[in-house]
Amino acid sequence: MSHIRCSSPVAWRDLIHPVVAGLISVIINYGGTFILVFQAAKVAGLGPELTASWVWSISIGVGVSGIILSWITREPIITAWSTPAAAFLVTALASTPYAQAVGAYMISAAAFVLLGLSGCFERVIRLIPPGVAAGLLAGILLQFGIGAFAGMSVDPLLAGLLIVAYVLFKRFTARYAVVGILVLGLVFLLVQERVDLSGLTLTLAAPVFSGPEFSLNALLSVALPLFLITLTGQYMPGMLVLRNDGFKTSANPIVAVTGLGSLLMAPFGSHAFNIAAITAAICTGREAHEDPSKRWIAGVAAGVCYIVVGVFGVTLAAVFMALPATFIATLAGLALLGTIGASLASAMADSKTREASLITFLASASNITLLGIGGAFWGLLIGLVAYVLLNARLTQQAPVSASGPASINNGGH
Incomplete structure (x- = not known):
């Protein structure tokens, strides 16, 4: 595990x-x-108990691994489930028995544990130029920034209120801008009775163990794609987010701990979680904090x-999912504006890598999907190829003398 940092005492005002x-x-x-996740569970034919267990x-x-990693490293290690993997499972589980899918989850998780212990992934991350990494992050987040304003055409009152409030908060009390729009938005939705909590009952979730089965078909059709x-x-852009903010x-x-956590939780339905x-x-x-x-x-x-x-279990997840899509999209976009701006500034800062960073930004923002792999990978790949081609040193030709090329005079080949 990386070294533990000593941090100054945390005051109550530092918590907000x-x-x-x-x-x-x-x-x-x-x-x-x-x-x-609910869509994938439905496709797999899972009942309420197995869905709640998932x-x-x-x-x-996700919660335990995030707390452990953040506490030990004293850095904001935010963990989450693999969203692209969940999208993949919506189709994959239609033709894969659930027990074999659980076995595939375990194989994929074990591969991440081995990857983390090998140290290979960290070496790959260090090879990525900072400007290209910043361009990748800006490109990934661009759609969320656009989404903050796209809500104006769907729900102009809600989106407009949040946008105007954000600008005013930024003008008069910048530190509380995101806090302000979160509270204001929730109050607005409750006053308008747009969040129905009347039928809400808190019920405890009960984990259900599902014995794994292992098959070559599930290994190739579920485990391998899930890993890649x-x-x-998730892991590649997630680590670049940390690097971009100086951590x-x-x-x-991180890879080893989340991989181990995924391995332990797989028999209860968890498909994969990560940074x-x-x-x-x-x-x-x-x-999040000035310091x-x-x-x-x-x-x-x-x-x-x-x-x-x-x-x-499903109860509180359903509450979050009951919030209007416009509220979620606008809140996310406004909360990420500062990061998008800082990433763009960092990507364009170095004139030597500016064009490669710009290409990375545009390729990532276009969200290319090929071979079942999402836009973050292709944006990074295109950006790295552009970086190499634009910055590689060309072999200089030897000067030609009056008697002919130097290579000939020296008997070169």
């Missing part, structure tokens, strides 16, 4: 911003992408929220 940042990241995760296992696993999709779509914790313990990418940016930047040494609190806060949701 990172705790709210952690809460917002959790709300956006459940409100934005968790529907994929929610329990992934929420508890999670590696390229230096090694990727190796977060998009929602992590809410907790790693200045909006980077205090931002680890956001990781702990997010972990606690995940555990609370996991304990009550």
Whole structure:
């Protein structure tokens, strides 16, 4: 595990911003992408008990791993379930028996444990130029920034209120801008009675153990794609988010711990959890706290929220999913504005890598999907190829003398 940093004592006033940042990241995760888990469970034909167990296992696993990693490293290590993997499972589980899928989850998780222990992933991360990494992050987050304003055409009153309030908060009390729009938006929705909590009953989730089965078909059709999709779509951009905000914790313990957690929770339904990418940016930047040494609190806060949701299973997840899509999209986009701006500034700062960084940004923002692999991987690959081609040193030709080329005069070949 990476070295532990000593941080200054945490005052109560230091808790507000990172705790709210952690809460917002959790709300956006459940409100934005968790529907994929329910869709995959439905495709797999899982009943209420197994679905609740899936929610329990992934929420508890994400929460515990995030708390452990953030506490030990004193950095905001935000964990989450693999969203691209959940999207993949919506189709994959239609033709794979559930027991074999659980076996595939375990194989994929074990591969991540081995990857983390090998140390290979950290070496790969260090090879990526900072400008290209910043361009990748800006490209990934661009759609969320656009989404903050796209809601104006769907729900102009709600989106307009949040946008205007954000600008006013930024003008008069910048530190409380994100906190302000979260509270204001929730109050507005409750006053308008747009969040129906009347039928809500808190019920404890009960984990259900499902014995795994292993097959070559599930290995090739589920485990291998699950590993590659999670590696390229979650771990790679997630680590670059941390690096972009100046955090230096090694990727190796993060991959190993989340992989081990996924392995332990797989028999209860968890498909994969990992370091977060998009929602992590809410907790790693200045909006979480001006002092980077205090931002680890956001990781702990997010972990606690995940555990609370996991304990009550589907119930609280349903609450987050009941929030209007416009509210989730606008809140996410506004919370990420600072990170998007800082990433663009960092990507364009170095004139030598500016064009490669711009290409990375545009390729990532286009969200290319090929061979079942998402836009983060292809954006990074295209950006790295552009970086190499634009910055590689060309072999200089030897000067030609009056008697002919130097290579000939020297008997060269």
